[in-house]
Amino acid sequence: xxxxxxxxxxxxxxxxxxxxxxxxxxxxxxxxxxxxxxxxxxxxxxxxxxxxxxxxxxxxxxxxxxxxxxxxxxxxxxxxxxxxxxxxxxxxxxxxxxxxxxxxxxxxxxxxxxxxxxxxxxxxxxxxxxxxxxxxxxxx
Amino acid sequence: xxxxxxxxxxxxxxxxxxxxxxxxxxxxxxxxxxxxxxxxxxxxxxxxxxxxxxxxxxxxxxxxxxxxxxxxxxxxxxxxxxxxxxxxxxxxxxxxxxxxxxxxxxxxxxxxxxxxxxxxxxxxxxxxxxxxxxxxxxxx
DNA sequence: TCCGGTAGCTGTAATCATTACAAGTTTGCA
DNA sequence: TGCAAACTTGTAATGATTACAGCTACCGGA
Numbered sequence: 001x002x003x004x005x006x007x008x009x010x011x012x013x014x015x016x017x018x019x020x021x022x023x024x025x026x027x028x029x030x031x032x033x034x035x036x037x038x039x040x041x042x043x044x045x046x047x048x049x050x051x052x053x054x055x056x057x058x059x060x061x062x063x064x065x066x067x068x069x070x071x072x073x074x075x076x077x078x079x080x081x082x083x084x085x086x087x088x089x090x091x092x093x094x095x096x097x098x099x100x101x102x103x104x105x106x107x108x109x110x111x112x113x114x115x116x117x118x119x120x121x122x123x124x125x126x127x128x129x130x131x132x133x134x135x136x137x138x139x140x
Numbered sequence: 141x142x143x144x145x146x147x148x149x150x151x152x153x154x155x156x157x158x159x160x161x162x163x164x165x166x167x168x169x170x171x172x173x174x175x176x177x178x179x180x181x182x183x184x185x186x187x188x189x190x191x192x193x194x195x196x197x198x199x200x201x202x203x204x205x206x207x208x209x210x211x212x213x214x215x216x217x218x219x220x221x222x223x224x225x226x227x228x229x230x231x232x233x234x235x236x237x238x239x240x241x242x243x244x245x246x247x248x249x250x251x252x253x254x255x256x257x258x259x260x261x262x263x264x265x266x267x268x269x270x271x272x273x274x275x276x277x278x279x280x
Numbered sequence: 281t282c283c284g285g286t287a288g289c290t291g292t293a294a295t296c297a298t299t300a301c302a303a304g305t306t307t308g309c310a
Numbered sequence: 311t312g313c314a315a316a317c318t319t320g321t322a323a324t325g326a327t328t329a330c331a332g333c334t335a336c337c338g339g340a
Binding site: 073075077091093096102103104105106111113114115116118119120121122123124125126127128129130131132133136 | 213215217231233236242243244245246251253254255256258259260261262263264265266267268269270271272273276
C-alpha cells in the first residue's frame, strides 16, 4: 500500500491540482522520505536543491496536498506538525527517547465502536508512544 | 471509569505532588468539565473565581498533572492542546463541523500489533475525525 | 507575436500558543 | 519566629504558522 510517484501525480491531475515545479518537489520529497518530516526538514532539505524556495510555498503545498487527502498531517505531542504520504491501515509510534516516528500495521478499517454508530467517520488515527527497541537496548 | 475528585487528590499525594490552592482548582475544573478544555478555556473560566490567577500557573499545573499521568494532553489537528482527566479505554472523536470532541469506548488494551513486539508502549491514543450526529441532522 | 489575466511563488510582517525567566509570595518545618 | 524551598505571577522571548502584498511564469486569444 505504498503508492508510487506516478500514481500520486495522476491522482492530483484528476483533482484539478496543478503540479507546479515546487509542488512536484515537495511531493517527491514526501514519497522518497517516508520518515514523517516536519516543514522545517522538508524546507531545509529542498533548499539545497532549490535555493529560491520559500517556506510559505512548502506550507501552501502541504495544505493543498492534505486537503486532497494525498498527504496526512499529524501532531503527536509536539508543537511541530509532521507530514506523510497517506497510506491506509497503519498507526504511528513515537519514541519518547529518540523522537523517531515508526509506522506499524493495524487493521483500522475493522476497528469501530458502537458508540459511533451515528457518526460519519472521515479519518481514523491510532498513535502510541513509548520507547523503541533501539533506545531500549542502548539503555542497557 | 471516571475517578472521583477524592481519589485523584489521594493519587496526587501518593506521588509527592503538593496540592496548592491553584492546582486544586485546575484539577477540580478538569473533573467537573470533561469537555477536553484548552488552556484558554480553563484559564478564562477560573479567572472569574480567582482573579489573580496566572496563565503560566495553568500551564505549569497541567504539565505536572500530565507528567504524573493523571491528566492526558492531546492535540487533534488543532494548534491548541486539549486536556482531560485520564480515563482508560476510550478514544476521541472530533467533529469537523462543530469542533466538539467526543469520547467513545474502545478496547485499547487488547489492541496491539505484531509490529510492536519489541517496543515498550507507554501510551495509546485513538482518535477519529468526521461529523457528529447533531451536525449531520442540522445539515438536512 | 503580443497582450492580459490568472495561478503560483516569494519574503516579510503579524499572530498566537507556549516557554523562559526573574521577582514576589506562600508554605512547611526546625 | 525565621529560613529555605516550593509556588505563583507577569512580562518577555520563542517558534510554528498564517496573512498579505508584490513579483513571476504561464496560457489563451487576437
